[in-house]
């Protein structure tokens with residue numbers, strides 16, 4: 001890990017540039033759109049400098065792990081069709097999640113959506129189709145115990161094959177695009193069945209088939225439509241990660257590597273890059289890694305920073321980031337603007353809509369992120385930028401993270417007061433466990449364990465690991481383990497914390513809820529309240545009604561009622 005850390009170098013902020021709106025462009029025919037997409041002759045003056053995000057020095061070690069191999073790429077149908085138009089640069093990255101590309105019909109829709117922005121030269125990042133990742137994981141779990149001869153009959157494998165081959169048939173494409181991968185997948189499942197074991201490394205290899213198949217199908221579709229596209233597996237073009245299977249971190253060497261590859265290919269033969277989201281390559285093992293569930297958002301922001309693009313767009317199945325999870329409250333409303341800090345906090349504390357780490361490259365590269373709805377293109381979505389006018393903002397969004405573990409740690413006074421806090425945190429450091437919410441006094445600490453780390457390492461399931469933490473802490477303290485707790489995070493303007501807390505506690509008292517811990521992050525955008533799981537949903541619903549539906553935040557409602565959205569350069573367009 002020390003060597004991995006050495007590969008990182010400090011990101012530099014890049015100069016802000018004017019934003020051009022992603023206003024709905026007039027529809028054009030596919031051929032015309034193709035010419036516009038890949039054939040514009042003028043240099044991209046409005047965009048960012050290419051590779052603005054790649055100034056980091058590449059160490060010898062980093063160079064050694066950069067993968068330049070070209071393989072498994074679907075070659076464009078019209079190679080060379082735009083020779084002589086190589087001055088243009090890629091402008092945006094557009095990421096489409098599993099729900100956006102869940103079927104043949106959705107793939108057609110997404111192709112049409114991309115072509116409706118003929119002025120853009122996009123990099124496309126795709127997730128696996130629909131629920132493919134879940135199905136692959138389930139197939140792997142079942143394979144462990146089903147015996148090699150029964151693998152072909154697994155419902156999940158049948159589902160995955162039918163989904164992908166069915167989509168190919170409906171789109172009029174050639175089954176050979178994914179037949180090799182489909183065979184390889186079945187072989188892998190047989191291997192798992194024979195070994196009776198599914199390691200984290202094998203899980204990552206297993207789930208990679210989802211993105212590898214969806215991108216091949218989509219690239220072939222665009223090529224069939226006459227729009228030159230080229231498929232890329234992220235792990236073959238320089239996405240270098242730590243070897244933390246199922247939750248790998250992107251290493252700094254990634255930025256220059258992917259900028260070189262994507263830009264280089266674009267210049268020599270323009271074709272829309274279609275890149276697998278979610279996947280990388282472990283720098284030591286050379287094996288396929290994944291970036292944690294929902295990791296395609298991070299793939300997109302990494303590409304945005306690497307290429308210094310004008311904008312990063314993440315297309316979802318909701319009208320942007322909402323005031324709370326729509327599954328908890330059906331009246332959740334889109335939030336028009338967020339800062340990177342707000343979005344990062346929101347994602348970190350459990351809003352499924354964005355990957356927890358995805359804001360980091362965007363913030364480092366100062367590249368605006370737009371969250372849009374691929375099912376409702378005209379909805380303005382959410383624009384996430386470095387700064388925004390917070391003067392009228394009180395609360396932006398309410399986030400719930402359930403089933404977290406809380407520890408109450410009270411000193412036995414064996415150590416001095418100074419030593420106590422240091423010792424407690426050194427135990428977490430030694431065990432490699434992050435904590436998120438913390439409240440302390442001189443002799444006691446309440447804390448919650450980092451949910452994102454818990455998910456990836458399945459710490460709760462691995463009771464041994466939790467026991468180990470407690471065992472170590474009990475050498476210096478009395479420890480109470482409190483499970484089935486929820487963190488309710490109030491994301492907004494903590495400069496107005498008294499107002500937020502007054503309102504929130506009023507609501508909670510009215511609902512008879514006792515808050516077990518409060519923590520106000522140094523980031524100044526988040527107040528976290530810990531309550532029991534059994535009360536959490538009801539609390540979020542009551543808080544949402546009080547803050548967003550009762551006229552308490554008239555200025556927010558004013559913004560939401562206005563169907564216009566302002567861009568960060570101050571221009572406003574109407575839908």
Ligand SMILES: Nc1ncnc2c1ncn2[C@@H]1O[C@H](COP(=O)(O)OP(=O)(O)O)[C@@H](O)[C@H]1O
Pocket residue numbers: 096097098099100127294315316317318320321322323324325326327351352353354397
């Ligand atoms: N605050 C929130 N705003 C928007 N969506 C949210 C929020 N919290 C949870 N969600 C859920 O996140 C989903 C979108 O995220 P995700 O499924 O990862 O999208 P995709 O697969 O398209 O990338 C929505 O369908 C919604 O159910």
Ligand SMILES: N[C@@H](CC(=O)OP(=O)(O)O)C(=O)O
Pocket residue numbers: 096097098099127128133134210277278292293294295296297
């Ligand atoms: N397919 C992966 C990666 C991903 O980003 O998916 P989505 O964009 O659909 O959340 C997952 O399900 O986790």
